[in-house]
Amino acid sequence: MTMPACASTTVEVWENYNVTIEVDSTTTHVTEELTIKNVIDKAVVPGYGYITLSKEQSSNLLGISIPFTEKLQGMEISEVSARLDDGSVITDILVTEEDDITTIRYGFWTPVMPGQSRTIIIEYTTDDIIDKGILFDDITYMIQPSSIPIENAIIEADIDGKHVSYSDSQSMKTDDKIIWTNGDINDNGWELNFEYGTLPLPDLPVKWSQIFFFLMFGIIGIWSYRQWKFKN
DSSP states (O other): BBBSSSSSSSSSSEEEEEEEEEEEEEEEEEEEEEEEEEESSOBBBBBBEEEEEEEOOOOTTTTTTTTTEEEEEEEEHHHEEEEETTOOOOOOOOEESSSEEEEEEEEOOOOTTTTOOOEEEEEOOOOOOOOEEESSEEEEEOOOOOOOOOEEEEEEEOOOTTTEEEEESSOOOOSOOOEHHHOOOTTTEEEEEEEEEEOOOOOSSOHHHHHHHHHHHHHHHHHHHHHHHHHO
């Protein structure tokens, strides 16, 4: 998510950048609560903000993702809305969908006074954020690089009672959510990838879907070799 910089010095910071991903049996609802703080001694108007969305789509075989076949594509989204923390509805929203990226542009024209913070809440629904498989589903979400420094970022996932079997960042679990935090987002942004499913498997540094993929082909290879050896 980016906004145009007002000057070479820091004028605003993202005090909190919180993303909640709620998954159910039919669709996925995403809520982004972004708190911007004015760090200078004059009132500022943030202007246009942008949230860019894309996903890694893998080829699959029998519902199992094939490793190293990922490519970026834009996400189809619907029910897009924006409001401020006082309940004011933001109607200045434009959604642009392209092959490899989807962009939400919103207008944040409310002044933020010196030392004060305001929160903007963006919500949307999508069927594209999940790469579905037979045993495991996979989600990749990226907080894009921003011209405004991001001090604290949190991504929360409510995955409908399922179990995380792989994550590329350290997580913690509450009663109903998995939470990832990042207090050091650099110019590269933050990409989070995790895999989950119904099986209560341990969280490994390798995706279980890849383990099952190689096991399946190993079994096919052994069976084919035995058939060939039996015939010869």
